[in-house]
Amino acid sequence: MLVDAQELTKIYWRGQEKITALREVNLQIAAGSFVFVVGPSGGGKSTLLHLLGGMDRPSSGRLTINGLSLEKASEDQLTRFRRENIGFVFQFYNLIASLNALDNVTLPLLARGRRPQEALSLAADMLDQVGLASRKRHKPAELSGGEQQRVAIARAVVGHPGLVMADEPTGDLDAANADAVMQLMLDLNHSLGATFVVATHNQALTHSGDCVYELHNGELRQR
Amino acid sequence: MLQVLRFSLADMLHDRSRTLLSITGLAVVVASYFILFASGRAFSSYLNVTTVSRNLIVIQNDMIDPSVAFLEPQVIQAAQDLIPATIRRVSPIVFRHTRVGEHLVQLSATAVQDWEPVYHLVLLKGAWSGKGREIVVSEGIALANAWQVGQLVQIFGSSFSISGIFRSPGTAFASVWMPIETFRALFDTQRGYQGLFVQPAVGVDPDTVRLRLQNDPRLADGYAVYFEDNYTRRKFQTLKDLSSMMTVMSGVALLGIVFGIFNAATLSTVERGRELGILLGIGFSHRTVRRLMLVRSILQGLLAYGVGLAAADLFFTSQQAFAPLVILGLPFSLKITPDMAASGLAWVIALALLGAWLSTRTLFKLRVVALLSKP
Numbered sequence: 001m002l003v004d005a006q007e008l009t010k011i012y013w014r015g016q017e018k019i020t021a022l023r024e025v026n027l028q029i030a031a032g033s034f035v036f037v038v039g040p041s042g043g044g045k046s047t048l049l050h051l052l053g054g055m056d057r058p059s060s061g062r063l064t065i066n067g068l069s070l071e072k073a074s075e076d077q078l079t080r081f082r083r084e085n086i087g088f089v090f091q092f093y094n095l096i097a098s099l100n101a102l103d104n105v106t107l108p109l110l111a112r113g114r115r116p117q118e119a120l121s122l123a124a125d126m127l128d129q130v131g132l133a134s135r136k137r138h139k140p141a142e143l144s145g146g147e148q149q150r151v152a153i154a155r156a157v158v159g160h161p162g163l164v165m166a167d168e169p170t171g172d173l174d175a176a177n178a179d180a181v182m183q184l185m186l187d188l189n190h191s192l193g194a195t196f197v198v199a200t201h202n203q204a205l206t207h208s209g210d211c212v213y214e215l216h217n218g219e220l221r222q223r
Numbered sequence: 224m225l226q227v228l229r230f231s232l233a234d235m236l237h238d239r240s241r242t243l244l245s246i247t248g249l250a251v252v253v254a255s256y257f258i259l260f261a262s263g264r265a266f267s268s269y270l271n272v273t274t275v276s277r278n279l280i281v282i283q284n285d286m287i288d289p290s291v292a293f294l295e296p297q298v299i300q301a302a303q304d305l306i307p308a309t310i311r312r313v314s315p316i317v318f319r320h321t322r323v324g325e326h327l328v329q330l331s332a333t334a335v336q337d338w339e340p341v342y343h344l345v346l347l348k349g350a351w352s353g354k355g356r357e358i359v360v361s362e363g364i365a366l367a368n369a370w371q372v373g374q375l376v377q378i379f380g381s382s383f384s385i386s387g388i389f390r391s392p393g394t395a396f397a398s399v400w401m402p403i404e405t406f407r408a409l410f411d412t413q414r415g416y417q418g419l420f421v422q423p424a425v426g427v428d429p430d431t432v433r434l435r436l437q438n439d440p441r442l443a444d445g446y447a448v449y450f451e452d453n454y455t456r457r458k459f460q461t462l463k464d465l466s467s468m469m470t471v472m473s474g475v476a477l478l479g480i481v482f483g484i485f486n487a488a489t490l491s492t493v494e495r496g497r498e499l500g501i502l503l504g505i506g507f508s509h510r511t512v513r514r515l516m517l518v519r520s521i522l523q524g525l526l527a528y529g530v531g532l533a534a535a536d537l538f539f540t541s542q543q544a545f546a547p548l549v550i551l552g553l554p555f556s557l558k559i560t561p562d563m564a565a566s567g568l569a570w571v572i573a574l575a576l577l578g579a580w581l582s583t584r585t586l587f588k589l590r591v592v593a594l595l596s597k598p
Contacts, residue, residue, distance in 0.1 A: 094504075
């Protein structure tokens with residue numbers, strides 16, 4: 001298994017109020033699969049993806065990804081883990097506003113120590129694959145929502161990570177763009193062999209995944 | 224490193240108006256620092272001018288304004304009685320304050336032959352006055368009024384020709400000097416002399432001379448005998464006070480530069496919390512992200528430093544060209560010296576680094592997910 005989560009719990013404190021975002025979640029994901037996590041907003045989807053992506057730590061439970069126990073990992077280990085294993089697609093893209101599409105896509109490659117020219121070449125190829133070859137010199141503000149999300153996907157997969165997380169990747173897009181983005185991720189899943197975990201509240205998009213999990217009030221169950 | 228530099232520049236250019244505002248704000252602080260620092264240094268350098276004079280000055284006790292003092296003939300006689308064994312030369316002098324051009328200056332009248340040996344006036348241009356209505360003027364007042372040798376000026380309603388321009392290292396006040404004979408022929412002489420310069424004989428300890436004169440019953444308690452250097456320092460008290468004020472102002476400017484640059488560096492880093500989160504989320508190490516912030520902060524600081532330095536230099540140059548700064552008749556040359564520029568640069572770099580380093584340190588305590596949730 002690529003991902004193995006055992007009794008994963010995440011608790012937040014909002015002032016005096018205790019919020020249990022995840023309750024003893026058990027989850028196994030096989031390498032190369034395409035997994036959907038569905039559920040209402042506030043159900044814990046983003047929290048689960050942040051934990052899987054090494055951007056946050058569980059309050060309790062065990063989480064092993066690609067052989068690394070994330071709950072025990074140091075900050076440096078988590079950084080290296082993200083760099084070598086994870087691609088992340090955010091609902092609101094999270095592109096660097098001052099950099100053009102090409103530079104944004106080069107970032108994971110530069111983080112991995114690739115030389116700038118090589119990184120630029122690979123990033124240009126990836127933008128070509130997501131249909132943005134003609135828009136690579138444009139800055140995020142000059143791109144549509146759908147285009148920005150495709151840049152974000154290109155950035156997430158350009159380093160060929162084993163696990164790609166997408167948190168409501170279509171949440172800010174119209175129906176046509178949402179379908180196009182979802183199809184793009186499925187294509188990349190097939191062509192790159194990367195494992196995709198996609199969180200969405202749009203059940204209509206989940207028909208083509210390998211597996212669908214539902215997350216309500218922090219409790220996960222397989223559909 | 225080139226990529227870091229390129230991304231930092233791209234970030235600064237992306238938000239041009241914000242960057243411009245930050246740099247302008249910092250440049251004002253940097254320019255103020257240089258202007259205040261240079262002013263303070265100019266004052267100090269003038270006050271540090273030392274004379275090698277062994278002269279003594281005899282003047283009425285507790286006389287703040289020497290031009291209203293009066294020297295009784297018996298005092299002159301007391302000094303003359305010590306010639307030649309103890310005293311080489313005595314030179315009574317007349318002091319007056321008068322307005323020449325736009326400046327209040329001190330008019331001194333004494334024997335021309337005493338000007339160089341007793342008063343250490345050094346002729347820079349022209350010649351010492353020797354004839355009727357001729358005067359010599361100090362270089363400060365010549366500069367302040369753009370006077371040249373041969374020019375005519377009005378003093379107490381009479382026209383005088385400038386025969387020479389001099390420098391006076393000891394009595395550095397702006398002054399106009401004329402022969403005592405000229406003064407007597409033209410002006411009020413009822414008030415007599417105001418002071419007496421005494422040149423001790425070679426090989427005689429000036430302090431011994433001072434004590435002998437001070438203890439002479441003819442001086443009684445009415446007169447004080449000072450070393451010329453000490454007396455000059457007393458007269459410079461106003462300048463010293465100004466200098467102290469400028470030192471305080473330099474300190475304030477330094478505080479300004481410290482907080483200005485530190486705050487700018489801190490703010491511009493804190494504002495980028497979300498971007499830091501994105502970069503960390505992508506897999507950049509803390510060290511790389513911090514380096515990016517440090518480079519950006521230094522770039523901003525250096526640009527502000529360059530603009531501030533240029534603005535201060537332009538200010539000094541234009542001031543020198545159009546309105547030379549003259550205080551008490553002394554020309555003040557404000558300039559940025561290499562050590563001043565280097566210390567300013569060091570402050571800017573150090574503070575930019577410190578501000579960015581401390582703020583990234585604070586941000587790095589947050590989880591990536593917390594950084595990503597920043598606006």
